Amino acid sequence: MTTDRIWTAALVVIGDEILSGRTQDRNVSQIALWLNLQGIRLAEVRVVPDRTDAIVEAVNMLRARNDYLFTTGGIGPTHDDITVDAIAVALGVAVVVHPRARAMLDAYYKTRGGLTEARLRMARVPEGAELIENRMSGAPGIRHGNIFIMAGVPHITAMMLDSLSGKLEGGKPLLSTTIGCWVAESEIADLLADTERAHPGCQIGSYPFFREGRVGANFVVRSTRPEALRACGDALLSALLAEGREAVAGEV
Amino acid sequence: MTTDRIWTAALVVIGDEILSGRTQDRNVSQIALWLNLQGIRLAEVRVVPDRTDAIVEAVNMLRARNDYLFTTGGIGPTHDDITVDAIAVALGVAVVVHPRARAMLDAYYKTRGGLTEARLRMARVPEGAELIENRMSGAPGIRHGNIFIMAGVPHITAMMLDSLSGKLEGGKPLLSTTIGCWVAESEIADLLADTERAHPGCQIGSYPFFREGRVGANFVVRSTRPEALRACGDALLSALLAEGREAVAGEV
Known part of the structure; x- marks a missing residue:
C-alpha cells in the first residue's frame, strides 16, 4: 500500500x-x-x-x-x-x-x-x-x-x-460514511476497535447522542480510499446487525 | 487607576x-x-x-x-x-x-x-x-x-x-454594552477610535452586518468597570446621534 x-x-x-x-x-x-x-x-x-x-x-x-x-x-x-x-x-x-x-x-x-x-x-x-x-x-x-x-x-x-475553489494543490479528499445505531456506544466499543483494526487506512469515530428517551450513536468511518471505506462501513453494519442491533447505513 | x-x-x-x-x-x-x-x-x-x-x-x-x-x-x-x-x-x-x-x-x-x-x-x-x-x-x-x-x-x-459554578477563583467579569447603528462602519471609524481612546479601560469592537438591503454595525463596548462602561457607551451613542445617525442603545 x-x-x-x-x-x-x-x-x-x-x-x-x-x-x-x-x-x-x-x-x-x-x-x-x-x-x-x-x-x-x-x-x-x-x-x-x-x-x-x-x-x-x-x-x-x-x-x-x-x-x-x-x-x-x-x-x-x-x-x-x-x-x-x-x-x-x-x-x-x-x-x-x-x-x-x-x-x-x-x-x-x-x-x-x-x-x-x-x-x-x-x-x-x-x-x-x-x-x-x-x-x-x-x-x-x-x-x-x-x-x-x-x-x-x-x-x-x-x-x-x-x-x-480548484486553485489550491491538494491530495485525495477524506471520504466518510456513517452507520447509525440505537445502542450505547459502551456496549460495542470492542466491536468498533476490532473493525477499525481490521481495515487499515480507515478510522472510525463514535458520536453518541441521547434523543427521544433513548441512547444511540453515529459511527463515522473515514478514509481516502473508496474501496476500503465501503468495505469497513459494510463490515461494521453487518457486525451490528449480526448482534441484533438496530443499525442503518446513514446517520440516525 | x-x-x-x-x-x-x-x-x-x-x-x-x-x-x-x-x-x-x-x-x-x-x-x-x-x-x-x-x-x-x-x-x-x-x-x-x-x-x-x-x-x-x-x-x-x-x-x-x-x-x-x-x-x-x-x-x-x-x-x-x-x-x-x-x-x-x-x-x-x-x-x-x-x-x-x-x-x-x-x-x-x-x-x-x-x-x-x-x-x-x-x-x-x-x-x-x-x-x-x-x-x-x-x-x-x-x-x-x-x-x-x-x-x-x-x-x-x-x-x-x-x-x-462559584467554585473557581476569579476576578471581575468583563461587562459589555452594545450600541447598534445603521451605518457603514467605515464612515465612523475615526469616531470609534477616538471614543475608545477617550475612555481608558474600555475596548470597542465593531461588528458589521448586511441585512434587509442595508448595512449596519453593532458596537460592543467592554470593560470590567461599570461606570467606565456606561460613560463610554453613552458617549458613543450621543456622538452617533449628534452626527444624525440612526443609533440605539442595544443590538440592532
Missing part, C-alpha cells in the same frame, strides 16, 4: 467576539468542509484575541508546519481590525496599499462620500500579497504565499472560498 | 469531528459565557485532532500560561476517546481507575449487563485527579490541578459547568 501525501491547512480565527462568547463561530466548519473538497485536511485551529502578539505567534507556528494557513476576521476598516498589520509583522514585511484594491474602493466610494483614510485601510496588504477577488463583495481577501486572509463574516468568507 | 488582576483560561477542543466540519462546535461559546460569569477570561482556544501528540502539545503550552485549562471531548468509552491518556502523558502521571467513578458505573450498569472493560474506561483518570460530579449525568468530568476535563456533548458539558 503506497502512502499518499496528506496536504494540511491550519486556521487562525481572530476575534474577541468569539472568545467572549458573543458570536458563534461558523467559519471553522465551513472552511473545513471546503478544504476537504480541495483534498486538503484541516489539521488544527486556534482562536486568538485581537492582539498583535497572539496573532503573530499563531501565524508563525502554524504556517511553518502546514501547507496552507487561513485566517478569518479583523480585515475591516475600524481600529480593532489589525489582522493585516499583525501578519505583516509575522512575515517581517511592510504594509502597503495594493493599487487594484485602492482602485476598487475608489470606484465604489466615488458616489458615497469618497475614499477616506478609514476606508483606505481596507486596501492595505502585507507587501508582496495578491488579492482574492470575488463575484459579490467589494472587499477582497488577501493571499500572501501560503497564507490566505479571509473575512470574519461567514457569507463573505464563503464567496472568497468560492473564488479559490 | 489600579490594575485588577485578570484571571484567564484556555480551552482545548479535542475532536476529529470538529476539524472535519461534520460537527458544529458549541462548547467555545458556552464555556466562554460561563467563564465570564466566574470572572475568568477565555484567552485562547485550540482545536486539535484525536492524536496524543497534538493534545499533549496544546495542554502543556496552555496550562503553563493560563490560570485554568479546560478540555472538551474524548472522554467516552470507545477507542477514539484518548483524552485521559493524553493528559496523563502531558502531566507525566499514570492513568488509574478512580474508586468513586468505578462505584458509580458499577451501580449504573448492575441492571444493564454489568461493568465491561469498555465501560470501565470511563472511570479512568490521570493519577491525582478528582471527579466533577453533576446532578444529571452518570459520567463525571475530571479535575486535575488547574485542568478541567469536560464532555464533548454540549448539554453534558453544561451540567459539568453548572456543578463548578
Whole structure:
C-alpha cells in the first residue's frame, strides 16, 4: 500500500467576539468542509484575541508546519481590525496599499462620500500579497504565499472560498460514511476497535447522542480510499446487525 | 487607576469531528459565557485532532500560561476517546481507575449487563485527579490541578459547568454594552477610535452586518468597570446621534 501525501491547512480565527462568547463561530466548519473538497485536511485551529502578539505567534507556528494557513476576521476598516498589520509583522514585511484594491474602493466610494483614510485601510496588504477577488463583495481577501486572509463574516468568507475553489494543490479528499445505531456506544466499543483494526487506512469515530428517551450513536468511518471505506462501513453494519442491533447505513 | 488582576483560561477542543466540519462546535461559546460569569477570561482556544501528540502539545503550552485549562471531548468509552491518556502523558502521571467513578458505573450498569472493560474506561483518570460530579449525568468530568476535563456533548458539558459554578477563583467579569447603528462602519471609524481612546479601560469592537438591503454595525463596548462602561457607551451613542445617525442603545 503506497502512502499518499496528506496536504494540511491550519486556521487562525481572530476575534474577541468569539472568545467572549458573543458570536458563534461558523467559519471553522465551513472552511473545513471546503478544504476537504480541495483534498486538503484541516489539521488544527486556534482562536486568538485581537492582539498583535497572539496573532503573530499563531501565524508563525502554524504556517511553518502546514501547507496552507487561513485566517478569518479583523480585515475591516475600524481600529480593532489589525489582522493585516499583525501578519505583516509575522512575515517581517511592510504594509502597503495594493493599487487594484485602492482602485476598487475608489470606484465604489466615488458616489458615497469618497475614499477616506478609514476606508483606505481596507486596501492595505502585507507587501508582496495578491488579492482574492470575488463575484459579490467589494472587499477582497488577501493571499500572501501560503497564507490566505479571509473575512470574519461567514457569507463573505464563503464567496472568497468560492473564488479559490480548484486553485489550491491538494491530495485525495477524506471520504466518510456513517452507520447509525440505537445502542450505547459502551456496549460495542470492542466491536468498533476490532473493525477499525481490521481495515487499515480507515478510522472510525463514535458520536453518541441521547434523543427521544433513548441512547444511540453515529459511527463515522473515514478514509481516502473508496474501496476500503465501503468495505469497513459494510463490515461494521453487518457486525451490528449480526448482534441484533438496530443499525442503518446513514446517520440516525 | 489600579490594575485588577485578570484571571484567564484556555480551552482545548479535542475532536476529529470538529476539524472535519461534520460537527458544529458549541462548547467555545458556552464555556466562554460561563467563564465570564466566574470572572475568568477565555484567552485562547485550540482545536486539535484525536492524536496524543497534538493534545499533549496544546495542554502543556496552555496550562503553563493560563490560570485554568479546560478540555472538551474524548472522554467516552470507545477507542477514539484518548483524552485521559493524553493528559496523563502531558502531566507525566499514570492513568488509574478512580474508586468513586468505578462505584458509580458499577451501580449504573448492575441492571444493564454489568461493568465491561469498555465501560470501565470511563472511570479512568490521570493519577491525582478528582471527579466533577453533576446532578444529571452518570459520567463525571475530571479535575486535575488547574485542568478541567469536560464532555464533548454540549448539554453534558453544561451540567459539568453548572456543578463548578462559584467554585473557581476569579476576578471581575468583563461587562459589555452594545450600541447598534445603521451605518457603514467605515464612515465612523475615526469616531470609534477616538471614543475608545477617550475612555481608558474600555475596548470597542465593531461588528458589521448586511441585512434587509442595508448595512449596519453593532458596537460592543467592554470593560470590567461599570461606570467606565456606561460613560463610554453613552458617549458613543450621543456622538452617533449628534452626527444624525440612526443609533440605539442595544443590538440592532
